[in-house]
Amino acid sequence: DGGITQSPKYLFRKEGQNVTLSCEQNLNHDAMYWYRQDPGQGLRLIYYSQIVNDFQKGDIAEGYSVSREKKESFPLTVTSAQKNPTAFYLCASSPGQGVNSYEQYFGPGTRLTVT
Amino acid sequence: KQEVTQIPAALSVPEGENLVLNCSFTDSAIYNLQWFRQDPGKGLTSLLLIQSSQREQTSGRLNASLDKSSGRSTLYIAASQPGDSATYLCAVEDQAGTALIFGKGTTLSVSS
Numbered sequence: 001d002g003g004i005t006q007s008p009k010y011l012f013r014k015e016g017q018n019v020t021l022s023c024e025q026n027l028n029h030d031a032m033y034w035y036r037q038d039p040g041q042g043l044r045l046i047y048y049s050q051i052v053n054d055f056q057k058g059d060i061a062e063g064y065s066v067s068r069e070k071k072e073s074f075p076l077t078v079t080s081a082q083k084n085p086t087a088f089y090l091c092a093s094s095p096g097q098g099v100n101s102y103e104q105y106f107g108p109g110t111r112l113t114v115t
Numbered sequence: 116k117q118e119v120t121q122i123p124a125a126l127s128v129p130e131g132e133n134l135v136l137n138c139s140f141t142d143s144a145i146y147n148l149q150w151f152r153q154d155p156g157k158g159l160t161s162l163l164l165i166q167s168s169q170r171e172q173t174s175g176r177l178n179a180s181l182d183k184s185s186g187r188s189t190l191y192i193a194a195s196q197p198g199d200s201a202t203y204l205c206a207v208e209d210q211a212g213t214a215l216i217f218g219k220g221t222t223l224s225v226s227s
Contacts, residue, residue, distance in 0.1 A: 006158075033214060042119070042204070042217035043159075058214055090158055102147060102208060104215060106159040 003027065004107035006091050011112045013085075021076045021110045023091030030096030032074035033104065036060060037088040046089075049074055050096060078112065085114045117142045121205055121218035128195055129226055136190040136221045138205030143183045149215065150179050150190050151204040159204065163190070195225045 004025045013019045023032065031050045035043040045058030049068040063082025068074050074093075078085045088111050092104040118141045128134055138148075147166050151159040163172045163179040165188070171180040178191040192199060202222045206215035 004158075035215075035217075040219065042219045043206075043215070044217075045214040048214050056213075088156075092159075103149065103161060103164045105161060106151075108158040109156075111156070 004091060004093055004105060006089075006107040006110050008110060009108065011110055013112070013114050015114055016080045017114075018077055018079050019085075019112065019114075021078065021089055021091075021112070023074045023076065023107060025072055025074075025093045025107075027093060027095075027105065028071070029093035029105075030071070031094045031102070032068065033092040033094075034058075034064075034066065034074070034076045035090045035092065037090060037109075043090060046076065078114075085112060087112060117145075117207060117209055117216045119205060119207055119216055119218035121203075121221050123221060124219065125222045125224070127224045127226065130195060130197060132195050132225075133191070133193050134195055134223070136192070136203050136205075136223070138188040138190070138218055140186045140188075140207050140216075142209065143186050144209065145183065145207045146210055148179075148181055148188050148205065148207050150177075150188075151206065153202045153204060153220070155202075162203075192223075195223075197225050197227045199223060200225050 007022045033048040034046040047066045049055035065077045090109045091107040094102045094104045149164045150162045165181040176193040181188045202220040204220045206217045
């Protein structure tokens with residue numbers, strides 16, 4: 001089955017620790033994105049990548065880092081510098097070419113709790 | 116800076132009603148607009164995408180319209196069912212391949 005997988009579904013960390021969230025897609029999509037969702041707020045963009053080995057900061061990139069070494073993978077690291085890391089993190093991808101080339105498809109999300 | 120607003124924030128209707136969800140955006144220079152559905156604790160499911168050159172898109176009981184000049188989109192749901200209960204999110208993309216800018220959503224509850 002084609003799709004976007006995020007693991008784990010729930011993640012718990014102590015304050016001060018870095019943590020990496022996984023996002024994998026087998027849709028052969030060029031572009032991938034990371035969003036953060038907080039209660040009562042809309043989704044906000046953290047980072048996005050349109051091609052391998054290239055990525056751009058979104059509105060709230062501070063305290064996060066990403067890599068795009070493979071087309072199908074776009075891991076997000078939440079560093080200890082992120083002041084309020086507890087949130088629901090959503091990964092998305094889009095084809096980047098063809099009809100509806102920028103229609104975004106989302107993974108199931110990872111809920112991160114930092115105490 | 117682009118801002119997306121969705122009204123109402125919550126809506127409760129009895130089964131069978133037709134309903135309209137509203138989305139407005141401040142900058143009409145958009146590349147496309149997407150409507151999503153989100154169930155509690157889950158990811159987003161894409162419902163409809165409207166390119167900037169299009170006026171509407173239909174999928175089953177759903178119809179989305181786009182009026183770029185007035186900065187508005189509506190999502191029409193016909194003959195609502197309890198299974199339609201979810202949060203509906205509207206998002207616009209200002210430039211191709213960059214990022215979606217989301218509204219805060221409308222939470223719909225359909226009672227049987």
